[in-house]
Amino acid sequence: MAITIRDVAEAAGVSTATVSRALRGLPNVDPATRDRIATVASKLDYVISPSASRLASGRTGSIAVITPFISRWFFATVLSGVESVLQAAGMDLLLMSVTDAASGHHRLPPAPRLRRRVDGVLIIAMSPSDPQLRDVLNLGMPTSMIGVNVGGVPSVMIDDVAAARIATQHLINLGHTRIGMIGGSPAELPFTAEFDRENGFRQAMEESGLETTPMLEAFGYFTIQGGEQAMTALLTQKNPPTAVFAMSDEMAFGALRSLRNHGLKPGVDISVVGVDGHDMSEHLELTTVVQPVFDLGRIAAEALLVQLRTLPQDVNLEPTRVPTQLVVRSSTAPLRTV
Amino acid sequence: MAITIRDVAEAAGVSTATVSRALRGLPNVDPATRDRIATVASKLDYVISPSASRLASGRTGSIAVITPFISRWFFATVLSGVESVLQAAGMDLLLMSVTDAASGHHRLPPAPRLRRRVDGVLIIAMSPSDPQLRDVLNLGMPTSMIGVNVGGVPSVMIDDVAAARIATQHLINLGHTRIGMIGGSPAELPFTAEFDRENGFRQAMEESGLETTPMLEAFGYFTIQGGEQAMTALLTQKNPPTAVFAMSDEMAFGALRSLRNHGLKPGVDISVVGVDGHDMSEHLELTTVVQPVFDLGRIAAEALLVQLRTLPQDVNLEPTRVPTQLVVRSSTAPLRTV
DNA sequence: TTGTAAGCGTTATCAG
């Protein structure tokens, strides 16, 4: 029913092999022949059958993107960067979410769905200790990761330790000494970012001879709501912090909300700093360590494409670090010495 | 190199045809045979080759999702709903963005990339007058749309006219008479939502005998920044509005910011209402008409799946309308009669 | 530079 390569070949008076070569831009095709084939093909409105092409060549021309969340700002923005590169490269982007989300649907493990289906995998911020991650990596296919650091797999990320240190140091420089932290979740399957940012926080505190105590640490699960609850927990301590480092902007947003609910003013009564550079952070006057999220996706996708055309032993296994920048806004201010 | 259906067939002592039937759960296979095949297949760690299966069957098992944006809240949330359904159905989700975005990459038109590649198409909020939309629809493949109304194609959306009316009426009920509107963009390629929400706004105003004037209408391009600029434009009128209807929450966020920059208090000096039910709207105390965004995606995806298993003439071509709800917060309040 | 022809791994038709 549909036009096939044979129709084009006949109409152009050549063999299917020549059509195949011509249309794919391979060398060793007479320019005149190539032109004629191109003309005929477009006149017949011919489009190649991906299935047939894939079966014959063994290449799928598709990349799977695996992410724990789709709609959260960070993930959606990374995805956007990935998509822009893959589209330009003519690659299909297969989107797969892991984790049950709010959907109620039971989610299948990703690894089995990858085999023989894609040429490479791009993983966004899964926990290095997630068994599903292991399964995917064990597939042994070209892989590129964003914001997750496991040995021997190419990845792109910010220096999370440094980011946390910069944020914390900023608070210290402002004269704060009782500094709280809003983290992700109690251990379990920590993201690389979670792990590193906690370390950065502790390092900065320690270097300044400041004390860190579990009393001043709360978990916000990387959500606005969670951040709000975490801040509320910190506020209801007998001796609340005067400044708080939140591991993500969204948790910081929640923290700001908690402050307002308690009649406190960010930057006046309590300082709050986040990490991300979320679209809304400027709007909410949140001081934050900005990371180039779109670029994270872009760079990881490009690295994966390079990998697909490179010998395995030439692949760069060192994490690619992209720079961050502290943006100071009114949510942080010098400690008021009453 | 990889295990094929033939390997399984030999190991199980049956023909490839039987393996194919057994593994796909087709009827007319002896239960014992089926079990044996299943065992052998998993022992050999056999996975079907999608390319071969697609070529032979003519079905791709994939759905393309076409969207103008990926990272914006509405689109990312819809996408999330779509993904949850497609994943549960075992369908591959091909993500394609249209519009040049901030990427700088030139984007290919989607239609040619769809042919022979997917079983159906899901379109998120493109403009009905976008030529790229026409091209996609002309492909004649099963299609389901979200938030766009063109005749003869299944779609899911809220009643945008009603949503705008409810929002506007809310302002009117509060005693406001000088009511401004922040819309998307000046004509060009209006989204369905844009068009309908403008109508809803005008209807509500008219029915209450209130005047609408171009002086009180500004464009925010559905972004935070745009909303801020639009509100600023409205504020610098000789006779500014006392209340504003913004067509989206993100534009309303920008409007709130503009108010703050001008030393005005939302709900006190000027009331602002949005449409969306954005995650941040609660946080910012924005009154808004909440739409079930995740469900929009879910429902559209389910409708598409049904369509794939239904005769064309049995497809429901009437837009499916999902309900909305006005949520009142402190950004709107009764007109202060000085 | 071009053509021939053997796959690629399933599915689906038709017998049996």
Added chain:
DNA sequence: CTGATAACGCTTACAA
């Protein structure tokens, strides 16, 4: 219920 076998539409040595 099961088996042969002909597609499916393209790619890719290998020849010419």
